[in-house]
Amino acid sequence: MNSPHMDYSLAPRASGPVSWLETLLVTGLAIGLGFWLTPEDPLQMHGSFPWPVLAPLLLGVRYGFVRGLFSAALLVAAVFVLRYWEREGYTELQPSFIVGVLVCGMLVGEVRDLWVRRLERLQMANEYRQYRLDEFTRAHQILRVSHDLLEQRVAGSDQSLRSSLLGLREKLRGMPVEGDALSELAEPIVAMLGQYGALRVAGLYRVDEAEKNVLHQPLAQIGVMGPLGTDDGLIKLCLQRGELVSVRQELIDSGNAAQFSSLQACIPLIDAEGRLLAILAVRQMPFFAFQDRTLSLLSLLAGHIADLLRRDPQVLQLPSADAQQFTLQLKRSLVDVEQHQLPAGLFAFEMTRTNDELARLMERSQRGLDLHLPVNNARDHRLLLVLLPLTSPEGAEGYLARIGLLLHEHFGHDCDLASLGVRVMSFNLEPGCDRNGLRNFLYNECGLNDQQVAV
Known part of the structure; x- marks a missing residue:
């Protein structure tokens, strides 16, 4: 024993x-x-x-x-x-x-x-x-070392992830509409991905319109990439799957990775609609960074960057990030209605009297898929736009009933939206509705403008 x-x-x-x-x-x-x-x-x-x-x-x-x-x-x-x-x-x-x-x-x-x-x-x-405990202990120690190194690197950085994305968005907003955003922003994109992935040698390569081939010349690179083979196994696999692919660590340690690919990982820049813009080919990255968490973070960043590059210029000019997100989801709901006959609901709660407690209650009523956008309309009233994706008219009525129950629990049974000075306006996004009707609802009935919601 x-x-x-x-x-x-x-x-x-x-x-x-x-x-x-x-x-x-x-x-x-x-x-x-x-x-x-x-x-x-x-x-x-x-x-x-x-x-x-x-x-x-x-x-x-x-x-x-x-x-x-x-x-x-x-x-x-x-x-x-x-x-x-x-x-x-x-x-x-x-x-x-x-x-x-x-x-x-x-x-x-x-x-x-x-x-x-x-x-x-x-x-x-x-x-x-005991074997699993020993394995977990070793993995925990490696994770602690990796976390300490990452913490030191992030502590020495003067930019957060959010500020980096916001900075990239501001650069994109300053570009002309007809400009090539990918070529113009290739250097900051590679710099951002290299910072958060601790990349040593990597390059950003454009993908052709058919999304079948990678152009040979890198748009930007870290270190010296050298020639990129068109028959590289990892590149082919990334184009075929349309997702992040990497060489297993066991192959790298044994020296057999070079037989399959000269790269360690390939990270595609794919937007929310599945369109492939470019590929980040990683040739060298340190051991502590070559793990699932770092690669997943790079893939997430690449997706956000692709969404920014493919974003509607009209939406991008909105000053608020919340307004941009709300407008994107509103447009997506319109596409769902037009192409897939999937309805959605849109409510506008105009508060004719100032009531901060009611405003907080309305914000707390947000469900998982709902989107809220608080704005001030042309009548100088506070207005809360609520988008209910994938919600039928019956579901929208149920949402109003739930709001009424919340008001009864919080303010008493005699209170309703009208007695609290709230004007309720609604618009059902269902098959047959057009964008002009939605614009009339937003800009005329609600008193908003195209700098608040762009449709």
């Missing part, structure tokens, strides 16, 4: 021929003591208790069924030998003695074997848990 806590044996056990020799010696010792102590009845078959039966009991407990039965058989054989010698008291056999000795040896040995099997199963389970 490796650990004293896992050693459940009473004494060290012999194995092989030594155990058989021990069985013979212990059984012979029991018979010899019988001849020495009670020569008139060596096996004490006629006494108050047959003490020689302790030999098969002890051997059965120590070695199991086979040794216990063998020892009991030796005692029974000794009975027949004494009967053959016509020793007094053994001329007539006692069947109960013979059966009892054999049953004791077999029963104790079988119980011992049963518990040994159970203990071995428990020991195997415990060893597996």
